[in-house]
Amino acid sequence: MTVSLYSVAHDLVALVLTAIGSVLPAPLSRWITNAGLITALGVIVFAAILLIASMLNTIVLIWFERKLLGRFMDRRGAMHVGFAGLLQNFADGLKLMRKNTFRPEEADGLGFYLGPTAYMVTSLILFGILPVSTGWNSGVLPLSLLLALVVFSFAPLFIFISAWSSNNKYSLMGGMRSAAQMIAYEVPLLLSVVAVVVVSGSFDLNTIVAQQQNYWYWGPLFLALIVFVAAMLAEMERIPFDLPEAEAELVEGWNTEYGGMLFAFFMLSDYVRALVGSFLVVLLFLGGWTMPGWVPSAATSFPLAGIVWFMVKVYIVFAVFVWIRAALPRVRTDQLLRVGWNRMIPLALLSVVLAAGVVMVKCLPVFGCLPNLGI
Amino acid sequence: MSEMWINMGPQHPMTHGLWNLRVRIDGELILDVDPEMGYLHRGIEKISEDRHYNEVVTLMDRTCYVAGMAWEHLYILGAEKALHITPPERAEYIRTMSEEFQRIASHIMWYAAFVQDLGLMSPFLYGMRDRDLLLDLFQSYTGARMTYEYMRVGGVRNDLPHGFSDRARKVLDWLMERFKEYDQLCMGSDIFRRRCDGLGVLSAQDCIDFGVTGPMLRSAGVARDLRKDRPYSVYGRVDFDVARATTADVTGRYLVRMEEMRQSVRILRQVLDWLDRNPGPVMAENLPRWLGAPYAPIGREGYLLKREYPKGVGFAAIEEPHGEAAVYVVNEGGEHPYRVKFRSPVYVNLSAARKYLVGYHVADIPPIMGSVDVCVGESDR
Numbered sequence: 001m002t003v004s005l006y007s008v009a010h011d012l013v014a015l016v017l018t019a020i021g022s023v024l025p026a027p028l029s030r031w032i033t034n035a036g037l038i039t040a041l042g043v044i045v046f047a048a049i050l051l052i053a054s055m056l057n058t059i060v061l062i063w064f065e066r067k068l069l070g071r072f073m074d075r076r077g078a079m080h081v082g083f084a085g086l087l088q089n090f091a092d093g094l095k096l097m098r099k100n101t102f103r104p105e106e107a108d109g110l111g112f113y114l115g116p117t118a119y120m121v122t123s124l125i126l127f128g129i130l131p132v133s134t135g136w137n138s139g140v141l142p143l144s145l146l147l148a149l150v151v152f153s154f155a156p157l158f159i160f161i162s163a164w165s166s167n168n169k170y171s172l173m174g175g176m177r178s179a180a181q182m183i184a185y186e187v188p189l190l191l192s193v194v195a196v197v198v199v200s201g202s203f204d205l206n207t208i209v210a211q212q213q214n215y216w217y218w219g220p221l222f223l224a225l226i227v228f229v230a231a232m233l234a235e236m237e238r239i240p241f242d243l244p245e246a247e248a249e250l251v252e253g254w255n256t257e258y259g260g261m262l263f264a265f266f267m268l269s270d271y272v273r274a275l276v277g278s279f280l281v282v283l284l285f286l287g288g289w290t291m292p293g294w295v296p297s298a299a300t301s302f303p304l305a306g307i308v309w310f311m312v313k314v315y316i317v318f319a320v321f322v323w324i325r326a327a328l329p330r331v332r333t334d335q336l337l338r339v340g341w342n343r344m345i346p347l348a349l350l351s352v353v354l355a356a357g358v359v360m361v362k363c364l365p366v367f368g369c370l371p372n373l374g375i
Numbered sequence: 376m377s378e379m380w381i382n383m384g385p386q387h388p389m390t391h392g393l394w395n396l397r398v399r400i401d402g403e404l405i406l407d408v409d410p411e412m413g414y415l416h417r418g419i420e421k422i423s424e425d426r427h428y429n430e431v432v433t434l435m436d437r438t439c440y441v442a443g444m445a446w447e448h449l450y451i452l453g454a455e456k457a458l459h460i461t462p463p464e465r466a467e468y469i470r471t472m473s474e475e476f477q478r479i480a481s482h483i484m485w486y487a488a489f490v491q492d493l494g495l496m497s498p499f500l501y502g503m504r505d506r507d508l509l510l511d512l513f514q515s516y517t518g519a520r521m522t523y524e525y526m527r528v529g530g531v532r533n534d535l536p537h538g539f540s541d542r543a544r545k546v547l548d549w550l551m552e553r554f555k556e557y558d559q560l561c562m563g564s565d566i567f568r569r570r571c572d573g574l575g576v577l578s579a580q581d582c583i584d585f586g587v588t589g590p591m592l593r594s595a596g597v598a599r600d601l602r603k604d605r606p607y608s609v610y611g612r613v614d615f616d617v618a619r620a621t622t623a624d625v626t627g628r629y630l631v632r633m634e635e636m637r638q639s640v641r642i643l644r645q646v647l648d649w650l651d652r653n654p655g656p657v658m659a660e661n662l663p664r665w666l667g668a669p670y671a672p673i674g675r676e677g678y679l680l681k682r683e684y685p686k687g688v689g690f691a692a693i694e695e696p697h698g699e700a701a702v703y704v705v706n707e708g709g710e711h712p713y714r715v716k717f718r719s720p721v722y723v724n725l726s727a728a729r730k731y732l733v734g735y736h737v738a739d740i741p742p743i744m745g746s747v748d749v750c751v752g753e754s755d756r
Contacts, residue, residue, distance in 0.1 A: 073500040169381045173403075173737065239494050240566055246494065247388050249741050329566050330494030332738045333403060 010042035072326035099260035108165035115162025133306030163254035174253025184340030189231035191348030195355035209288030224351035392751030439753035444477035456689030466530035481696035492741035530658035575743035589698025594627035
């Protein structure tokens with residue numbers, strides 16, 4: 001289990017560069033097998049592998065949602081492109097790529113193009129921050145949880161920039177809603193994360209997951225999980241909290257004026273955020289890549305077992321999100337604000353208190369004992 | 376944000392058709408609205424003056440594309456009065472059956488569109504799936520799924536096919552089960568209730584002042600239903616209740632339509648039983664030749680000879696799925712109606728928009744307008 005993605009990328013680069021260096025004359029070969037260059041190229045290859053794998057994962061996620069939503073609605077979903085419609089999203093992406101990107105004459109050019117680009121970039125950064133298994137991560141970041149949440153909450157800013165700069169009344173209303181919504185759900189989101197931090201004693205996601213080896217946090221921190229999932233739904237702007245892009249009254253909200261590849265940026269980023277949101281739920285509450293004790297050791301010692309186990313959990317969590325989308329109508333802005341301030345914040349505060357109680361008690365009858373925190 | 380006017384339409388997901396709702400808003404609050412209709416005006420009343428009596432039926436299907444049978448029925452009732460023709464009893468029963476099937480299909484279509492405006496995606500597809508069964512039934516006896524051209528002056532085009540009533544009963548049983556599911560998804564959902572309760576209130580007095588009819592009026596507690604109050608066709612002979620709610624809001628209209636569908640099933644079961652027991656002709660005897668099939672050659676004398684046929688006027692009003700529709704047909708003795716005039720319930724219901732929209736939020740517009748059940752084809756004609 002010591003093999004990590006970075007070490008694989010590093011060794012790969014080192015192998016290739018040494019091979020090239022062995023056939024080159026002396027000064028050049030010394031320069032090309034320089035340790036600094038190997039490290040730098042290793043990081044780039046690592047990032048490329050991470051990006052490609054994450055994007056493929058996102059596209060599979062979109063396929064998963066389309067199929068599952070189809071089944072909820074008594075239909076089959078995408079069927080015709082590729083096996084069971086697996087390639088449908090690639091076809092859709094190609095179609096969007098071929099389309100002309102259109103900017104309204106009165107729109108502000110800088111904001112109009114900056115918005116979707118920054119939205120996409122900040123969403124993709126999250127893949128580099130969140131660990132998927134002991135091997136598939138970017139190393140030890142002591143405050144990785146905090147960093148992830150900060151980057152995650154950039155989105156409303158860029159949504160507002162693109163909404164305002166597209167100079168459309170519907171877009172502006174969508175942007176305003178997004179900003180109003182952010183205030184309502186960011187606070188309970190962070191408070192519910194505080195409960196996890198109180199119990200685990202760390203902001204490092206690797207540590208948080210490692211501490212869930214004995215028991216997962218969803219049991220003792222059930223209240224925090226509920227608040228976190230509800231706030232995460234708002235953060236991801238999915239039904240029932242997708243008011244910024246409520247298509248019934250606001251056409252498409254803040255992305256009304258976007259078409260072609262810029263629209264694809266928004267669409268893809270939405271699913272990247274949905275995937276990352278599911279990652280966070282699994283990391284914070286469902287034990288990340290740790291496996292329960294009854295799993296045979298033959299399965300756990302398999303090198304990719306952690307990743308597989310993590311992804312299974314992620315897709316189960318996402319299936320719940322899809323289920324919610326299939327079953328619930330959209331709430332109204334004032335109702336979301338009321339739920340956020342009057343219900344979720346008190347519940348999140350209560351969950352922090354409960355977390356403190358869990359730390360004091362240390363052992364719970366059903367869920368087992370906390371790892372030693374040195375308290 | 377300061378006050379601004381936004382145009383919700385003519386191309387907007389909320390409109391369900393082609394009309395424009397101009398809204399003056401302050402942030403999310405609606406200060407004023409101004410409904411604009413007429414984008415889909417096709418001059419159906421004027422075209423009717425240039426068509427044979429039976430050819431107008433074709434236009435009726437296009438008048439309201441989700442309730443074609445009801446509008447055919449309305450026109451035929453008016454035209455028969457103007458021409459002094461009485462259809463056979465079996466034809467009247469088949470027309471009643473068609474109208475009730477159409478009422479269910481129209482209400483299911485309304486349900487599907489209404490819940491989708493609220494962001495509920497699954498019930499939309501459930502509604503479309505169940506409506507398809509009704510369209511299959513229509514197809515089995517009229518040959519068409521939306522534009523039927525089935526009713527004729529003096530009866531209906533053809534009798535029901537063999538085994539129709541058994542198939543229809545199966546569909547009705549299935550639908551009664553599905554209505555429970557619809558209610559679970561909507562009335563059982565707390566978010567749905569929060570989105571709909573107390574919205575778009577239009578009191579009984581306001582409804583009467585504006586001339587608003589149909590489920591909107593009944594949701595305000597007024598038991599006004601032309602099928603009961605002025606029975607036409609065979610509605611006087613079937614047993615049913617008038618659906619009614621007292622809240623006068625979006626939830627009330629939802630409940631009224633759901634109950635109406637159940638009552639329609641009740642009517643349909645009685646009508647199907649009667650049809651099984653009483654075979655007979657579906658077209659009146661001794662119709663004038665020039666009233667024959669509209670697309671068949673009528674014969675030279677039909678066009679050239681001055682016909683001897685009594686003049687007259689016909690007025691008919693029916694309880695259409697959207698409200699009370701009326702028709703006035705003037706017969707001046709020619710082979711075309713001299714004048715045809717319709718009353719569209721949707722036009723009147725939409726005109727009262729200022730009364731039931733101002734003061735609510737922008738996010739409330741889709742559920743409120745959805746609860747009105749807009750069919751622009753019939754409001755613009």
